[in-house]
Amino acid sequence: MFKILEKRVLNPDVKLMVVDAPVVAKKAEPGQFIILRVREGGERIPLTIADYDRNKGTVTIIFQEVGKTTKLLGSLNEGDYILDFVGPLGQPSHLENVKRAAVIGGGLGTAIAYxxxxxxxxxxxxxxxxxxxxxxxxxxxxxxxxxxCNRLFITTDDGSNGNKGFVTDVLKKLLDEGTQYDLVIAIGPLVMMKAVSNLTRPYGIKTIVSMNPIMVDGTGMCGGCRVTVGGEVKFACVDGPDFDGHLVDFDEAIRRQAMYKKEERQSLEAHECKLGGIGNA
Known part of the structure; x- marks a missing residue:
């Protein structure tokens, strides 16, 4: 059992939790993730490690309430416990010898980019x-x-923060102005990571993306998280989640991401019915 030490609401759908997990915190590195179960018989879901404190033995997770399990997790409060909290899993990000970088986060991907x-x-x-x-x-x-970071640029689709546009608009402007980077890291929706990778390709800038496909066991056995990179099948849980954005088959990944939308919706609807006292207890 893993105790929730702190809970913060970052926006109406996004929650932050600091979890007491000293064994995970001891070895956690940027780019890695954990797999948790809220309760016995529950779904296993992967969440990226958003932060960690080795001295305090804590791991921070940030998640959006979009399905049954994330809504159940979001209903927990400080002092409550998470049943399983396994990690760190995946390969750490390789950031050695990087002198200048652009780190790009789209929506919830900002929590992974941080x-x-x-x-x-x-x-x-x-x-x-x-x-x-x-x-x-x-x-x-x-x-x-x-x-x-040295500079932070925040864009919004509707311009409500005074800076309308997409992350690619900002990146292109910076590159056209002559800004040089050793590395670009893009984390967020697949379409955004694809757009960033397409933008940096003609500039010859190394670009890393973080893939978060459907995942079950987190050890490479189930094969659910497979992605095609450079024409080869890779598993995000053990080979990634970081991959060369110029080699990822994003079109395939986007198709696979939509495969279980119907089942996910049915599961969420059944969960909400139970909460409302309509379905079986």
Whole structure:
């Protein structure tokens, strides 16, 4: 059992939890993730490690309530317990020898981009962070990102924060102005990561994306998280989640992501019926 030490509401659908997990915190690195179960018989879901404190033995997770399990997790409060909290899983991000980087987060992907920016900053790299959201009410981690980057650019689809556009608009402007990067990290919706990768390809800038496909066991046995990279099948849980964005088959990944939408919707609807006292207890 893993105790929730802190809970914060970042926006109406996104929650942050600090969890007492000293064994995980001891070895956690940016880019890695955990798999949790809220209760016995529950679904196993992967969540990226958003932060960690080795001295306090804590791991921070940030998640959006979009399905049955994330809504159940979001209903827990400080002092409650999570049944299983396994990790760290996946390969750590390789950030050695990076002097100048652009770290890009789209929506909830900002929570995954944050530890990357924080690590690069601690290593002395120059970091530009670019984050994008649908509107100003959904912006998260603005203060945290400001502390770990040299410049922070925040865009919104509707311009409600005074800066309308997409993360690719900002990145293209910076590149056209002559800004140079050793590395671009893009984390967020597949379509956003694809767009960033397509943008950086003609510039010859190494671009890393974080893939988060459907995942069951997190050890490479189930095969559910397979992605095609450079024409080869890889497993995000053991080979990733970081991959070369110029080699990822995004079109295939987008098709696979939509495979279980019907089942996910049915599961959520059944869960909401139970909460409302309509379905079976």
């Amino acid at each position: 530890p990357q920016a924080k690590k690069l900053h601690s290593m002395g790299a120059y970091v530009d962070a670019i984050t994008g959201f649908r509107n100003k009410d959904l912006i998260i981690l603005e203060d945290e990102m400001k502390k770990v």
